[in-house]
Amino acid sequence: MPTDWQTRESLTLAPWAMHAAESGGRVHEESPHPFRSPYQRDRDRIIHSAAFRRLAHKTQVFTGYHGDYHRSRLTHTLEVTSIARTLARALLLNEDLVESLALAHDIGHPPLGHAGEDTLDLLLRGEGGFNHNAQAMRIMELLETRYPHFPGLNLSREVLEAQATRKRDNTAPAPLLETQVVDAADSIAYDTHDADDAIELGLLTLEELCELPLVADAAARSRDRYGPLAGVELRRAVLHELVEFQVAELVAQSRQKLADGSIDSVAKVRSAFDGTDGKGGVRIVAPTAALSSGKKQLEKFLFQRVYRSPQVMAVRTAAQENLTQLFQWYCSHADELPAGFRSRANQFGVPRSVADYIAGMTDRYLELDHKRRLGSR
Numbered sequence: 121m122p123t124d125w126q127t128r129e130s131l132t133l134a135p136w137a138m139h140a141a142e143s144g145g146r147v148h149e150e151s152p153h154p155f156r157s158p159y160q161r162d163r164d165r166i167i168h169s170a171a172f173r174r175l176a177h178k179t180q181v182f183t184g185y186h187g188d189y190h191r192s193r194l195t196h197t198l199e200v201t202s203i204a205r206t207l208a209r210a211l212l213l214n215e216d217l218v219e220s221l222a223l224a225h226d227i228g229h230p231p232l233g234h235a236g237e238d239t240l241d242l243l244l245r246g247e248g249g250f251n252h253n254a255q256a257m258r259i260m261e262l263l264e265t266r267y268p269h270f271p272g273l274n275l276s277r278e279v280l281e282a283q284a285t286r287k288r289d290n291t292a293p294a295p296l297l298e299t300q301v302v303d304a305a306d307s308i309a310y311d312t313h314d315a316d317d318a319i320e321l322g323l324l325t326l327e328e329l330c331e332l333p334l335v336a337d338a339a340a341r342s343r344d345r346y347g348p349l350a351g352v353e354l355r356r357a358v359l360h361e362l363v364e365f366q367v368a369e370l371v372a373q374s375r376q377k378l379a380d381g382s383i384d385s386v387a388k389v390r391s392a393f394d395g396t397d398g399k400g401g402v403r404i405v406a407p408t409a410a411l412s413s414g415k416k417q418l419e420k421f422l423f424q425r426v427y428r429s430p431q432v433m434a435v436r437t438a439a440q441e442n443l444t445q446l447f448q449w450y451c452s453h454a455d456e457l458p459a460g461f462r463s464r465a466n467q468f469g470v471p472r473s474v475a476d477y478i479a480g481m482t483d484r485y486l487e488l489d490h491k492r493r494l495g496s497r
């Protein structure tokens with residue numbers, strides 16, 4: 121007798137979707153839940169993890185206090201999840217799996233956004249470096265301790281596999297469509313909201329942004345839809361169009377590629393991606409060449425004007441110094457690490473365990489702990 125969730129999945133998912141009944145299971149075997157599918161359990165485990173909660177107080181781009189308007193890692197994650205679920209439903213994919221992947225996709229980020237990641241990577245140069253995707257894997261498999269019988273969250277293999285793909289692990293299988301959808305949604309979300317946040321912070325103007333063809337087209341569509349707008353109304357409408365357009369393009373493109381490649385199974389999704397079907401390798405959920413080049417122009421512009429702006433860089437440098445000092449302090453005071461990190465230091469070495477501890481901190485806890493350990497500098 122199939123369970124309710126098996127019946128629902130068999131009625132609603134396409135043959136190219138990852139069906140939970142076909143899951144490779146978990147590393148530590150657990151009995152099935154009476155009414156939640158394996159991927160629903162994964163999603164719930166991620167939402168209830170400490171790493172997920174801390175996303176609320178981690179920054180992405182705008183380290184330090186720049187006001188309350190811009191996105192935190194948590195709100196970015198929720199925007200990605202919302203876009204990814206729209207794509208998943210339109211393509212008849214497994215929404216529970218997509219939701220798990222989207223909610224988990226940034227849990228490995230340390231405090232201070234990319235500034236924090238770069239610093240930890242430098243500090244761990246002799247120890248294999250630091251990367252947020254690899255760190256997410258450590259959180260999932262080791263660092264979260266919520267269950268008595270195993271370390272980590274014991275997530276389904278498909279969730280771990282998606283994470284392995286992201287850290288460019290060459291041994292990882294070709295990504296499922298559920299993974300491809302989350303990657304695409306991540307890119308749509310950050311291009312758009314970083315532009316929005318940057319305008320709000322006065323780092324650039326909508327007029328400047330509208331010089332980019334991708335944004336100019338969105339502005340033209342907004343005019344068609346709403347007539348002439350100005351100020352904040354215009355900005356919101358243009359950014360909304362930018363998301364809407366990319367999502368619609370992706371859905372249309374993906375449907376076309378599924379039809380053209382006669383994709384009717386997960387195995388065919390994988391062989392289309394890695395080219396073992398002899399057709400050269402195709403990512404099914406990917407923007408068109410034109411959209412992709414428009415996005416690259418936008419990203420280049422944001423990089424120069426936002427991520428490398430003097431305003432962002434000044435705060436970034438000071439924050440990186442604090443993180444470095446705190447890292448060095450814990451490396452010479454390893455007995456001050458919380459018990460779990462102290463005991464893992466025996467296995468993984470003090471620098472890695474210190475990095476695990478610091479990477480789990482929120483921006484504000486890092487500042488607080490730096491003050492406590494090293495005094496205010």
Ligand code: MG
Pocket residue numbers: 196200225226306
């Ligand atoms: Mg992200």
